[in-house]
Amino acid sequence: MSKPVREVALEILLQIEKNQAYSNLLLNQTVNRTKLDPRDVGLLTEIVYGTIQRRDTLDYYLQSFVKKGVPSLQDWVKVLLRLSVYQIAYLDRVPERAVIHEAVAIAKKRGHKGISGMVNGVLRSIQREGLPSLAHIKDETERVALEYSYPVWLVKRWVAQYGLDETREMCQSSLEPPNVTVRVNQVKASVEEALLLLEKEGLQVKHGDLSPDAIIVEKGNVFQTNTYKKGYVTAQDESSMLVGRAVGAKPGMTVADTCAAPGGKSTHIAEQMDDTGTVLSFDLHDHKVKLIHDQTKRLGLSCIQAEAMDARKIHENVKGQFDRVLVDAPCSGFGVIRRKPDIKWSKRETDIKAIKNIQQDILQAVAPFVKQGGTLIYSTCTVDKDENEKSVANFLAEHPDFQLDKTLKDRLPEKALGRYVEGMVTILPQDFQTDGFFIASLIKQ
Numbered sequence: 091m092s093k094p095v096r097e098v099a100l101e102i103l104l105q106i107e108k109n110q111a112y113s114n115l116l117l118n119q120t121v122n123r124t125k126l127d128p129r130d131v132g133l134l135t136e137i138v139y140g141t142i143q144r145r146d147t148l149d150y151y152l153q154s155f156v157k158k159g160v161p162s163l164q165d166w167v168k169v170l171l172r173l174s175v176y177q178i179a180y181l182d183r184v185p186e187r188a189v190i191h192e193a194v195a196i197a198k199k200r201g202h203k204g205i206s207g208m209v210n211g212v213l214r215s216i217q218r219e220g221l222p223s224l225a226h227i228k229d230e231t232e233r234v235a236l237e238y239s240y241p242v243w244l245v246k247r248w249v250a251q252y253g254l255d256e257t258r259e260m261c262q263s264s265l266e267p268p269n270v271t272v273r274v275n276q277v278k279a280s281v282e283e284a285l286l287l288l289e290k291e292g293l294q295v296k297h298g299d300l301s302p303d304a305i306i307v308e309k310g311n312v313f314q315t316n317t318y319k320k321g322y323v324t325a326q327d328e329s330s331m332l333v334g335r336a337v338g339a340k341p342g343m344t345v346a347d348t349c350a351a352p353g354g355k356s357t358h359i360a361e362q363m364d365d366t367g368t369v370l371s372f373d374l375h376d377h378k379v380k381l382i383h384d385q386t387k388r389l390g391l392s393c394i395q396a397e398a399m400d401a402r403k404i405h406e407n408v409k410g411q412f413d414r415v416l417v418d419a420p421c422s423g424f425g426v427i428r429r430k431p432d433i434k435w436s437k438r439e440t441d442i443k444a445i446k447n448i449q450q451d452i453l454q455a456v457a458p459f460v461k462q463g464g465t466l467i468y469s470t471c472t473v474d475k476d477e478n479e480k481s482v483a484n485f486l487a488e489h490p491d492f493q494l495d496k497t498l499k500d501r502l503p504e505k506a507l508g509r510y511v512e513g514m515v516t517i518l519p520q521d522f523q524t525d526g527f528f529i530a531s532l533i534k535q
């Protein structure tokens with residue numbers, strides 16, 4: 091018999107708490123390993139993501155009901171209480187009685203009578219008295235941090251960069267589950283044709299909101315369709331698809347994608363080139379390069395050559411040879427918190443400086459590989475201006491042979507240009523309910 095879903099959720103959340111494991115990887119592994127009913131997979135995903143997403147708010151709610159304070163609790167008891175309060179506070183369709191009953195059953199199984207009694211007492215008090223209000227927290231930044239569960243340092247950073255209103259919207263919208271979107275492989279089909287193919291396989295689909303290459307999957311598992319298996323579509327967020335557009339590669343060009351795994355943008359570029367010319371795709375790690383090979387094979391593309399390589403040490407003999415060089419840089423990932431909620435708890439403010447140094451080193455190292463008149467495209471899936479606009483400004487200050495490329499806006503859909511500033515564009519998660527992204531295009535004179 092399969093384990094109850096809340097027990098499975100507890101095990102996943104404990105591993106994340108103790109080993110800093112990634113929620114998306116653990117969830118996928120668990121779903122593949124266990125024989126959960128599809129409805130239970132939905133509930134499991136909701137509980138795991140929701141509990142991580144709302145961690146600090148849940149601890150705040152619990153604090154008034156746990157006598158010795160939340161930090162005094164054993165890890166498993168703390169996590170069990172968090173996931174139970176998450177359901178009580180945010181999941182209307184789950185009856186409170188059922189949540190408490192299951193939590194107590196798990197506590198009995200795992201601990202002694204005293205612990206199950208305490209779990210029962212805390213949850214019943216919450217049920218009786220309701221959740222504590224946040225209204226008395228005077229400092230707006232602290233209130234936003236607690237209300238939406240973000241580290242205070244991160245909220246402070248966003249308020250300084252975007253103001254309080256945008257920050258609140260960003261916090262709110264990064265809690266929402268992401269859309270499932272796919273990009274159509276234009277070598278094989280048009281968007282209209284791909285829509286029909288997916289509909290024929292029983293999926294509920296519609297055009298994307300932001301990218302012309304996108305299809306939103308409203309219902310059904312796209313990964314099990316022949317349309318996916320035969321390489322007509324690739325899973326990718328809509329804002330990430332804009333990067334491929336920004337590169338503006340044409341058939342026959344020579345392009346380097348310097349931080350390429352798992353290959354989302356390399357394959358998009360190759361599709362735009364009608365699979366002619368050359369895309370050299372590099373990534374640091376061999377096992378990640380294999381992911382690029384897998385995608386290339388599934389999509390039936392032949393112009394991509396993937397290789398394990400440090401972008402800071404590309405072969406000298408290809409200097410000055412690329413029409414386009416893409417640096418889709420390693421970054422803090424604050425634009426993809428809705429997909430990887432652990433990011434907000436695992437990243438420290440001090441990490442940003444180290445990440446920025448790597449971004450600068452990569453940009454510096456790849457610049458000589460761009461042809462005269464060619465373009466260097468820099469993108470990140472973060473909203474942090476230090477890693478975005480400032481990284482670009484630092485690069486330009488040291489490379490007078492590069493200039494911001496004003497034609498970038500001609501390669502992007504009109505809709506995406508709300509935050510466009512000369513050669514650079516930012517998409518915040520709240521703009522189109524997509525990932526947050528930054529793209530800059532720089533021309534070599």
Ligand SMILES: C[S@@+](CC[C@H](N)C(=O)[O-])C[C@H]1O[C@@H](n2cnc3c(N)ncnc32)[C@H](O)[C@@H]1O
Nearest residue numbers: 349350351352353354355373374400401418420
């Ligand atoms: C944002 S991800 C790239 C996503 C990819 N462009 C896509 O669309 O599928 C950044 C990648 O940079 C790689 N990376 C980090 N440092 C690198 C370096 N010095 N040289 C090459 N790749 C690097 C990481 O392994 C990671 O796969």
